[in-house]
Amino acid sequence: MGKTFSKPRSLTDQPTHYCPGCTHGVIHRLVAETIDELDIMERTVGIAPVGCAVLAYNYFNCDFQEAAHGRAPAMATGIKRVRPDLVVFTYQGDGDLASIGMGEIVHAANRGEKFTVIFVNNAVYGMTGGQMAPTTMPGQRTTTSPRGRNVEEVGMPIKVAELLAALETPAYITRQTVIDPKGIRKAKKAIRKAFEYQLAGRCFSLVEVVSTCPTNWGMTPVEAVAWARETLLPYYQLGEFKVPE
Amino acid sequence: MGKILMKGNEAIGEAAIRAGCLNYFAYPITPQSEVAEYLAKRMPEVGGVFLQGESEVAVGYMLFGAAGAGERVFTTSSSPGISLMSEAISYIAAAQLPVVFVNIIRGGPGLGGILPSQGDYFQATKGGGHGDYRLLVLAPASVQETAEMVMMAFPLAEKYRNPVMILGDGLIGQMMEPVEFPDHLRTAPSDKNAWASNGMATRGSRQRNLVKSLFLDPEALNNQNLLLKSKYDRMRREEVRYETYNLDGDYRVLIVSYGTMSRVCRTAVDNLKAAGVEVGLLRPQTLFPFPLEAVREAAGRPACQAVISIEMSMGQMVEDVERAVCGIRPVHWYGKCGGDVPTPEEVMDVVRGLMAGGR
Numbered sequence: 001m002g003k004t005f006s007k008p009r010s011l012t013d014q015p016t017h018y019c020p021g022c023t024h025g026v027i028h029r030l031v032a033e034t035i036d037e038l039d040i041m042e043r044t045v046g047i048a049p050v051g052c053a054v055l056a057y058n059y060f061n062c063d064f065q066e067a068a069h070g071r072a073p074a075m076a077t078g079i080k081r082v083r084p085d086l087v088v089f090t091y092q093g094d095g096d097l098a099s100i101g102m103g104e105i106v107h108a109a110n111r112g113e114k115f116t117v118i119f120v121n122n123a124v125y126g127m128t129g130g131q132m133a134p135t136t137m138p139g140q141r142t143t144t145s146p147r148g149r150n151v152e153e154v155g156m157p158i159k160v161a162e163l164l165a166a167l168e169t170p171a172y173i174t175r176q177t178v179i180d181p182k183g184i185r186k187a188k189k190a191i192r193k194a195f196e197y198q199l200a201g202r203c204f205s206l207v208e209v210v211s212t213c214p215t216n217w218g219m220t221p222v223e224a225v226a227w228a229r230e231t232l233l234p235y236y237q238l239g240e241f242k243v244p245e
Numbered sequence: 246m247g248k249i250l251m252k253g254n255e256a257i258g259e260a261a262i263r264a265g266c267l268n269y270f271a272y273p274i275t276p277q278s279e280v281a282e283y284l285a286k287r288m289p290e291v292g293g294v295f296l297q298g299e300s301e302v303a304v305g306y307m308l309f310g311a312a313g314a315g316e317r318v319f320t321t322s323s324s325p326g327i328s329l330m331s332e333a334i335s336y337i338a339a340a341q342l343p344v345v346f347v348n349i350i351r352g353g354p355g356l357g358g359i360l361p362s363q364g365d366y367f368q369a370t371k372g373g374g375h376g377d378y379r380l381l382v383l384a385p386a387s388v389q390e391t392a393e394m395v396m397m398a399f400p401l402a403e404k405y406r407n408p409v410m411i412l413g414d415g416l417i418g419q420m421m422e423p424v425e426f427p428d429h430l431r432t433a434p435s436d437k438n439a440w441a442s443n444g445m446a447t448r449g450s451r452q453r454n455l456v457k458s459l460f461l462d463p464e465a466l467n468n469q470n471l472l473l474k475s476k477y478d479r480m481r482r483e484e485v486r487y488e489t490y491n492l493d494g495d496y497r498v499l500i501v502s503y504g505t506m507s508r509v510c511r512t513a514v515d516n517l518k519a520a521g522v523e524v525g526l527l528r529p530q531t532l533f534p535f536p537l538e539a540v541r542e543a544a545g546r547p548a549c550q551a552v553i554s555i556e557m558s559m560g561q562m563v564e565d566v567e568r569a570v571c572g573i574r575p576v577h578w579y580g581k582c583g584g585d586v587p588t589p590e591e592v593m594d595v596v597r598g599l600m601a602g603g604r
Contacts, residue, residue, distance in 0.1 A: 041445070042444060042445040042446035043444040043445070043446045043447070044444065045314065045442045045443075045444060047310075048457075054459060055459075057455050057457070061453060062445070062453055063442035063443070063444055063445060063453050063454050063455070064442060064453070064455050064456070064457075065309070065310065065313045065340075065442050065455075065456040065457070066340075066455070066456065066457035066458060066459055067306070068306065068332060068333070068336050071302070071303070071305075071306040071309075071333070074298070074302075074303040074304075074305075074306035074307050074309075074310065075306045075307070075309050075310035075313070076310060077296070077298075077303075077307050077310065078270065078306065078307035078308060078309060078310025078311035078312075078313075078314070078318070079310040079311060079313065079314045079442075080310075081268070081270075081294050081296055081307070081311065082268050082294055082311040082314055082316040082318065083314050083315075083316065083443065083444070085444075086314065086443070086444050086447075103299060103300060103302070103303065104299075104302075104303050104306070107298075107299035107303065
């Protein structure tokens with residue numbers, strides 16, 4: 001019997017630093033599988049964010065740049081403009097992309113920059129220890145919203161996919177999840193599609209991935225999946241929000 | 246190609262192209278927006294990249310990305326814009342990327358004004374962004390010298406894998422002078438395959454390159470800072486540049502002045518000489534590394550009674566002059582920074598005052 005399952009060559013052998021039950025590992029794998037399938041590892045440059053995935057370059061087996069907080073889309077713009085032949089992706093969390101980096105992501109999307117964004121939304125700041133993010137749900141307790149997010153004070157959570165889809169510039173914008181096998185299969189297809197749009201020189205592409213953070217949510221991995229399904233998915237609805245004409 | 250009459254800002258754009266830099270990212274700000282306007286037309290003609298970013302913050306990281314991918318890249322801005330880019334400048338220095346910045350200084354702090362100033366001396370030479378880094382800072386005094394320094398800046402940035410800043414002022418950017426672009430300053434980009442994240446296929450390698458600034462281990466971070474320091478120490482040994490004027494005679498006062506201000510001082514030195522008063526002028530062309538030894542030596546000449554730093558700021562370079570002179574002569578300062586450049590007459594009065602012992 002032959003080998004039926006193996007690690008993508010676009011991942012290194014290094015064990016990750018991610019917490020038990022964290023979905024970053026799954027998302028890394030989906031991106032790496034896509035890079036393998038499209039045979040683009042040798043011309044891919046990834047950009048790591050500031051956040052839990054800052055060390056993503058330890059796990060992806062391709063060239064990488066490490067961004068300042070929120071600035072990955074500007075760096076990707078710089079690379080792609082001077083080397084359009086390279087394949088460029090950013091890997092960003094919700095604090096990085098939707099808070100401090102909101103300006104950079106909106107303008108990169110609006111310019112129609114031909115790179116791919118993997119946007120991991122787990123409704124909380126991870127690496128700094130569970131503070132409130134722009135994506136934190138109403139009433140959700142975090143270390144900086146100890147009585148729960150008060151929308152009277154800080155507004156409603158930002159729906160990044162819908163916000164970017166409202167721009168007139170053609171783009172591929174989708175929201176997926178990796179909290180169950182069906183979602184993972186769909187997320188993989190979306191990630192592959194996003195890279196294919198880039199390879200075709202078509203448009204900006206962004207895959208928002210609704211994920212879990214058991215550590216900072218104070219839950220077991222199983223509880224976290226249930227909470228994501230019951231609380232996050234009704235608000236952050238899955239689907240394609242924009243597809244280029 | 247012979248001499249042509251060009252505005253300083255346009256000469257900056259043309260000089261970069263002549264130097265072999267075909268990538269420019271910028272955000273408009275007075276008094277240097279003509280660089281972007283010039284390159285918006287010119288870059289497409291030469292097959293280069295022109296992009297107007299959404300902010301100076303973003304532009305800083307576009308430069309990071311492009312330089313990290315191994316391409317020559319530069320930007321131009323003015324004081325408030327450089328403040329916004331200073332975050333990226335720290336990261337670019339940390340990641341050891343060759344990027345050329347041009348700061349056509351306007352008056353500050355805050356919005357300040359749009360007229361010439363030298364108020365960003367500290368920002369350029371002592372930091373601006375966070376952490377232990379230095380920029381190699383070149384200070385031109387004419388449109389011709391600006392063009393040459395822009396052309397020199399790219400190989401210097403590559404030699405040190407460090408950002409280089411051209412520190413001009415609004416007058417340099419706005420005035421028109423004859424300029425030519427020397428062919429010998431056109432250089433081929435250095436080989437960046439050892440470190441650039443330009444894709445493994447580009448360099449035919451199976452080793453991936455990481456462009457980064459995070460060193461969580463204390464010993465690793467200290468070693469990284471020692472490596473950076475060794476580059477700055479090498480700049481101190483190899484890159485000090487300055488020009489002297491009337492330093493052969495028995496001058497009684499030594500003026501230290503750079504950029505636009507030094508041209509006014511030069512006229513004052515001529516006028517004083519005609520009146521029988523000997524004054525020497527030392528013009529730093531590199532502000533970091535600062536010509537410490539040259540200033541110390543010039544100040545130490547027997548006839549020299551006093552040293553004065555004349556600058557379009559409230560006294561910034563004077564601190565480096567004091568550091569150079571080490572107390573062997575009294576060090577004074579004179580300057581203005583509202584946008585008016587001190588006149589030769591003002592400089593002559595100040596020098597005469599010093600000689601009368603009145604200051």
